[in-house]
Every structure is written in structure tokens, then in C-alpha cells.
Amino acid sequence: MGYIKKESLTQSHAFTFGFILFLFLIPVLIRDPYIWGILVIANIYAALGASFDLLLGYTGLGVIGYGLFVGVGGYTAASFSLAFGMSPWLTMPLGGLIGAFFGLLLGISCLRLRGLYLAFASFASAAICEKIILVFHDITNGFEGLSGVVPFSLSRIVNYYASLIMMLVTAGFLFVFVKGKMGLIIQSIRNDQEAAEAVGINTTRYKLTVFLVSSFLGGFWGAFMTHYMTHVGPEVFGLRMGILIIMITVVGGMRTIIGSIGGAYLLIIMNELLREIGEFRLLIYSLITIIIFLLMPEGIVPGMAKFVSTIFKKRSLFP
Secondary structure: OHHHHHHHHHHHHHHHHHHHHHHHHHHHHOOOHHHHHHHHHHHHHHHHHHHHHHHHHHOOOOOOOOHHHHHHHHHHHHHHHHHHOOOHHHHHHHHHHHHHHHHHHHHHHOOOOOHHHHHHHHHHHHHHHHHHHHHOHHHHOHHHOEEOOOOOOOOHHHHHHHHHHHHHHHHHHHHHHHHOHHHHHHHHHHHOHHHHHHOOOOHHHHHHHHHHHHHHHHHHHHHHHHHHHOEEOHHHHOHHHHHHHHHHHHHHOOOOOOHHHHHHHHHHHHHHHOHHHHHHHHHHHHHHHHHHHHHOOOOHHHHHHHHHHHHHHHHHHOO
């Protein structure tokens, strides 16, 4: 039994290593900078999906207004970049800190809320921020947003590798985070909060910690996206942003962290391929997503891992 478990683990590691190696080789295999640009967006959303998985998948906190953290991080980076010409390496951590501050505020105010109540509260918070952006038009430029932000890099290849490395670091940090003692505790809170409190777990402290970590990463990546796009607008706070991040997390595989990488690459690339269709894009996009849910309810990454494991077992049984 232990041998099989060890063998499956080795196969999983080999599959993961191979996929990461392939991501690093993409610019060598595909010499189209336009493709690199699409993959930079996929890397951004992969990191956002992994950060959101910490909230929803591992802790059971349905924060559908996750765009709140992405938005405040983006506007923080844009504001300091335009006002002081600050480097992205300074504005990104700053955007993360402001995102964490808003995460702390939301966490404190919504500690007793669960399920749909928390979802609606987070959505309302993001909507309020969006309205504030529109009201203070003289400062935020309203619907048009802030443009002319200092770019992360003028080199597309640098943008790709920087986004890839930072995404992998983010996913690696979150993976270690949830595989330790912290992961066991927050999953016990998700499964039965009353039972966790009964054995002496300070659920308030742990939920706030999760809010801080996830919202910091949301703000950080919102700032990176702003520098990459050299623009940020109020739509980043909208429901569309929150739903896309949820879809990436669920399609990739909740409670996996790395599943968001597969979910982001699939959905972002699929969205780009369907761009030429026009009005029917959303319909086809939704149908394909539903089919994925039906075929692989646990997510594409766990589903593919199971498929690969099955193939290896068949080969070992019938050489």
C-alpha cells in the first residue's frame, strides 16, 4: 500500500515538474509575442485563483467580491506610479498591503457571516468601492480609469518570465501554507466551525489570518496587472472579475492550489480563441465550462492527474 502511494506521489511530482518545465520552454517553442502576452494574463489569473482557493476551497469563505482586493491593489499602484513615478517593485508590495488592510476590514466586519450572507457582503463592499471610484471622477478619472502607469517591463519576454516565476512562487507559498498545521486548522473550520471552537481553536484569529494572506496576494497581483496593462479601471471591482476568479478556481480544482494554474490557462486561452465569434462567445464559453464540470467535477488538474495515474497503473499491470 505504501509502495503504491509512493509511486503515485512520484508520478504526480513528475507530471508537475514536466508541466512547469513546459511553461518555461514556451517562449522557445512558440516565437509569437502575442501568445506570450495572453499567457501573462493567464499567469496573473492563476495566482489570483490560487489566492482565492485559500479563502473558498480551504476555509469555506465565499468571498465573491474578490475584485475588491484586486481593485484596491491596482488603484494603489496606479496612483503612486502616476503621482511619484514609483517602481513596480515598490508599488506591488504597497498594493498588497492596502489589499490586506481592506481584507482585514472585511474580515472583521463579516466574521459572523457565512454562506450567502458573506458572499453578498463582499460583493456589496466591492460595489461600494466601484461607486466611490466613479463619484470622485476628478481624482480617479471615473469610467475611463487611470492610464499611463509605469509599465512593469517594455520587454514581453521579461513580462512573461517575471509573471511565471512570481506565479509559481505564489502557488508554492500557498501550497506549503495549506499543507502544514495551518491548513489542517482552517479545513477543520470549514468542515465544522462549532466543533473547531469546542476543541479550543480560535477561529476568529485563523479566519482573519486567511483574509490577510489572500487579500495581500489579491492586492499584489492587482498591482502587477495594472503595471502590465499600464491601466486600471473601475470594472476591476465588478462581479465579472469575481466570477472569473471563481470559475478558474473551481474548473482547475478546489483545494489543490495548483489547480488554478490549469484552470487559468484553459479559460483564458479559450476566451481568446473564441474572441472572433462575437456574440456567441459567452454561450459557447459557458457550454464548454459546463461540460468540463460534468466530465471532471473535481477539476481538470485532479482529473488529469487521476487519468495519468490510471494509465501508469495499466502499464505496470500489463507490460
